[in-house]
Amino acid sequence: MDQQPPGASGPPPPAEGPAVCYRHPDRETAVRCVRCDRPICPDCMVSASVGFQCPDCVRQGSGTGHGASAARPRTLAGGVVAADPRLITKILLGINIAVFVAVAVNTALIDDLELLGRASFSYGGPVEGVAEGQWYRLVTAMFLHQAVLHMAFNMLGLWWLGGPLEAVLGRVRYLALYLLSGLAGSALTYWLAEPNQPSLGASGAVFGLLGATIVLMRRLNYDMRPVFMILALNLVITFNPWGGIAWQAHVGGLVAGILIGVAMMHAPRERRDLVQFGTCAVVLVATILIVVARTAALS
Structure with missing residues (x-):
C-alpha cells in the first residue's frame, strides 16, 4: 500500500x-x-x-x-443569502399544521375554508362558493387538510423540496413560487372540476415545488432520472382510476412551478428581476383570468 x-x-x-x-x-x-x-x-x-x-x-x-x-x-437565482435558508419553509409548515389542528378541533371550518365552486349543501345547510364571491377559498384551501396521510405526504414534500429551493431562490422568490403554484392549482380546479365538488390540500403548491426542482436539477446538470421517477410516480397516483384526487390542482401547480422555475433559474443577470417577477405577474394574471371567466360561466 x-x-x-x-x-x-x-x-x-x-x-x-x-x-x-x-x-x-x-x-x-x-x-x-x-x-x-x-x-x-x-x-x-x-x-x-x-x-x-x-x-x-x-x-x-x-x-x-x-x-x-x-x-x-446572492443565491443562484439572485436572492439574498439568509442565515436560516429554511425559514419560509418552516413558517409554511407551521401554518399548515396550525390549520390542521384547528380543523381537528372544529370540523365546521372545512365548510368555510375548502375550495368550492358554487353554492352547495353541507352539514350545517347551504354553503356559498367562489362563484358567490368567496374568492378567499382559492387561497385557504391551499393550507387545509383533513386526513392525516394527506397532510403527512404534503408536508414531507414541502420539507424535502422546499428547503433546497428556498436556499437557491431566496425567501421572496421562493414564497412567490409556492403561493402562485398553489393558486394556479386552485384556479385550474375551479375551472375544470364539478362546481359542487369540494377540494382542499397543499398538493398544488407542492407540485409547483417539484416542477421548479426539475428545472433546478437540469440547470445544475444533475442526474435527472431520480426526479423523473418521482414525477412519474406522482402522476400515476394523480391519475389513478379510483379517483378521489384533484388532478387539476396537481397539473396547475406543476405547470406554474415549471414556468416560474425556468424564469428564476435562467433569467439573464442584467434583466433578472424583470424576467423573474414579470413571469410571476404573468402567471398571476392568467390565474385571475381563469377565475373570472369561470365565475362568469357559473353565474
Whole structure:
C-alpha cells in the first residue's frame, strides 16, 4: 500500500468517486466554487459574477472593516443569502399544521375554508362558493387538510423540496413560487372540476415545488432520472382510476412551478428581476383570468 514519505505534510489524496459538498458530505454535487474549487451543493451556492462561490470565500472576499463591500451575497437565482435558508419553509409548515389542528378541533371550518365552486349543501345547510364571491377559498384551501396521510405526504414534500429551493431562490422568490403554484392549482380546479365538488390540500403548491426542482436539477446538470421517477410516480397516483384526487390542482401547480422555475433559474443577470417577477405577474394574471371567466360561466 502506498504511504506518504517521511516528513510529508497534508492528507493523502482523496479516493476517486462522486464529489460531495465540503459543508454537507451527504450531498453529491457537480458544482464547484470558482475561487477555491471546493464542491458545493445548492444550499451553499452564492451567485458570483462568473459561476458560484462557497460561503467561506464570500466572507473572505467581503471583509468586515469599513472598506468591506456593501453588496450582499446572492443565491443562484439572485436572492439574498439568509442565515436560516429554511425559514419560509418552516413558517409554511407551521401554518399548515396550525390549520390542521384547528380543523381537528372544529370540523365546521372545512365548510368555510375548502375550495368550492358554487353554492352547495353541507352539514350545517347551504354553503356559498367562489362563484358567490368567496374568492378567499382559492387561497385557504391551499393550507387545509383533513386526513392525516394527506397532510403527512404534503408536508414531507414541502420539507424535502422546499428547503433546497428556498436556499437557491431566496425567501421572496421562493414564497412567490409556492403561493402562485398553489393558486394556479386552485384556479385550474375551479375551472375544470364539478362546481359542487369540494377540494382542499397543499398538493398544488407542492407540485409547483417539484416542477421548479426539475428545472433546478437540469440547470445544475444533475442526474435527472431520480426526479423523473418521482414525477412519474406522482402522476400515476394523480391519475389513478379510483379517483378521489384533484388532478387539476396537481397539473396547475406543476405547470406554474415549471414556468416560474425556468424564469428564476435562467433569467439573464442584467434583466433578472424583470424576467423573474414579470413571469410571476404573468402567471398571476392568467390565474385571475381563469377565475373570472369561470365565475362568469357559473353565474
